[in-house]
Amino acid sequence: MSFINKFGKTTLASSILAASVLGTTHVSFASGSGEGNQGQQGQDEDYMAIGNTKNPKNVIFMVGDGMGKSHTSAYRHFADNPDTKEVEKTSFDKYLIGAHQTHNDDEKENITDSAAAGTALSTGHKSYNGAIGVDTNKNKLKTVLEQAKENGKATGLVSTAEITDATPAVYAAHVDDRGKKDEIAQQFYNDKINGQHKVDVLLGGGAKYFGKDNGNLTDKFQKDGYDYVTNKDELANSQSDQVLGLFSEKDMPLQIDASADEPKLADMQDAALDKLEKNENGFFLMVEGASIDKAAHPNDITGVMSEMSSFDQSFQKAMEYAENHKDTLVVATADHATGGLSMGSGDEYVWKPEAIRNMKHSGSYMTKQIVDGKDPEKVINEGYGIEFPSKQMDKVKDATKALKDAQDKAKSDDDENVAKATTTLQDAIQKPINEASHTGWTTYGHTGEDVDIYAQGPGSEKFRGNIDNTDNAKNIFDFFSGDVTSNQN
Numbered sequence: 162m163s164f165i166n167k168f169g170k171t172t173l174a175s176s177i178l179a180a181s182v183l184g185t186t187h188v189s190f191a192s193g194s195g196e197g198n199q200g201q202q203g204q205d206e207d208y209m210a211i212g213n214t215k216n217p218k219n220v221i222f223m224v225g226d227g228m229g230k231s232h233t234s235a236y237r238h239f240a241d242n243p244d245t246k247e248v249e250k251t252s253f254d255k256y257l258i259g260a261h262q263t264h265n266d267d268e269k270e271n272i273t274d275s276a277a278a279g280t281a282l283s284t285g286h287k288s289y290n291g292a293i294g295v296d297t298n299k300n301k302l303k304t305v306l307e308q309a310k311e312n313g314k315a316t317g318l319v320s321t322a323e324i325t326d327a328t329p330a331v332y333a334a335h336v337d338d339r340g341k342k343d344e345i346a347q348q349f350y351n352d353k354i355n356g357q358h359k360v361d362v363l364l365g366g367g368a369k370y371f372g373k374d375n376g377n378l379t380d381k382f383q384k385d386g387y388d389y390v391t392n393k394d395e396l397a398n399s400q401s402d403q404v405l406g407l408f409s410e411k412d413m414p415l416q417i418d419a420s421a422d423e424p425k426l427a428d429m430q431d432a433a434l435d436k437l438e439k440n441e442n443g444f445f446l447m448v449e450g451a452s453i454d455k456a457a458h459p460n461d462i463t464g465v466m467s468e469m470s471s472f473d474q475s476f477q478k479a480m481e482y483a484e485n486h487k488d489t490l491v492v493a494t495a496d497h498a499t500g501g502l503s504m505g506s507g508d509e510y511v512w513k514p515e516a517i518r519n520m521k522h523s524g525s526y527m528t529k530q531i532v533d534g535k536d537p538e539k540v541i542n543e544g545y546g547i548e549f550p551s552k553q554m555d556k557v558k559d560a561t562k563a564l565k566d567a568q569d570k571a572k573s574d575d576d577e578n579v580a581k582a583t584t585t586l587q588d589a590i591q592k593p594i595n596e597a598s599h600t601g602w603t604t605y606g607h608t609g610e611d612v613d614i615y616a617q618g619p620g621s622e623k624f625r626g627n628i629d630n631t632d633n634a635k636n637i638f639d640f641f642s643g644d645v646t647s648n649q650n
């Protein structure tokens with residue numbers, strides 16, 4: 162791994178060298194198009210050729226947080242048309258190009274969290290769990306989004322989580338601990354490149370980090386020309402090229418549970434692309450399907466399939482965009498897998514997605530409703546689309562009572578006993594759907610296996626085969642170092 166540290170600096174020379182060391186593509190600045198003159202200003206040619214690879218002007222980098230191989234495989238069966246014998250391919254299957262290794266550089270843990278993995282994806286350096294855009298010595302690392310901004314491109318971050326959450330944060334903030342969300346929001350506003358805000362389009366949840374308690378950042382962004390929007394209509398009507406959209410206090414709801422006035426991931430991505438594509442130098446956009454992970458942590462299979470579907474819709478739209486804009490590279494991957502999800506559990510060789518298709522709400526949603534004081538039986542009856550055994554209903558009621566006791570005794574918001582009682586309640590709520598679908602889980606945490614990469618567009622061949630998570634960023638740095646328009650604006 163020593164060469165990563167040695168060549169990880171993102172100068173033009175080192176990123177090309179790193180690309181050569183990795184044996185990805187033969188690198189030279191000879192034109193592959195035969196049209197020549199690509200260095201001249203003011204001409205139409207939007208890309209520069211590196212070897213036989215045309216440089217993408219625009220990059221859409223998509224992260225399905227927690228989206229392991231079993232999540233995409235299970236989703237194939239969930240999305241399958243049950244009326245045909247064939248198991249139809251998903252949109253992901255059509256663009257599968259490789260996989261990457263997810264291990265981090267942490268003294269104690271070798272299974273990554275989203276912060277260390279995100280830092281690898283955004284900077285090309287492995288770091289420790291919790292690191293946001295910093296190395297193992299807590300030094301700042303340049304990100305591909307920052308490089309895009311330096312090159313005069315437009316930039317965007319879109320997530321269904323709090324926009325200060327680890328995966329978006331690693332692209333535009335540098336803190337030693339992912340928990341410092343106020344600081345991350347402050348850096349989104351304060352840190353500038355060539356006198357400009359780093360991120361032109363910020364869309365997601367996490368309004369609590371931008372309000373009165375953290376220096377009225379929404380006001381400050383608006384004073385600097387950003388639109389501030391809080392629902393789907395306002396987002397659709399936003400006219401400014403720069404926008405801050407915060408659609409919930411914390412994480413956004415799962416797609417299956419969301420109300421109609423809340424934008425879906427694909428709506429946010431569409432809005433972001435409309436704005437970013439106006440920049441003639443191109444853009445970098447990161448789109449995160451964050452709640453695949455957030456539903457997999459509590460082993461909520463309904464929530465995971467909801468968010469796989471949400472991510473798939475965005476993915477299809479991004480691929481359509483790349484088909485219509487030949488200068489656009491789309492890469493979609495995951496940062497790690499979550500939950501140890503398995504298709505199949507118990508003695509029978511079956512996995513039954515139809516049970517999940519019948520559900521009306523996620524397990525996470527039903528749990529929150531009960532935690533907030535709603536009647537458990539009513540919540541289950543409204544949320545479940547399959548039979549809920551009466552014995553299990555008794556267990557849910559018992560777990561609800563235990564949770565209330567823990568809540569009464571709790572001294573703080575993050576009381577450990579409340580957390581435990583909530584997990585017990587959510588497990589009780591989800592047991593029937595996990596059993597009916599024969600879904601297995603091994604952990605409430607992350608797992609360490611490789612994750613798939615899907616790609617289309619110029620440069621996509623550099624993501625082929627089994628690569629390292631840091632190569633995702635190194636490839637993008639390499640593309641941006643070849644920007645024709647770089648430093649000309």
Ligand SMILES: [Zn+2]
Pocket residue numbers: 227275454455458499607
């Ligand atoms: Zn996670």
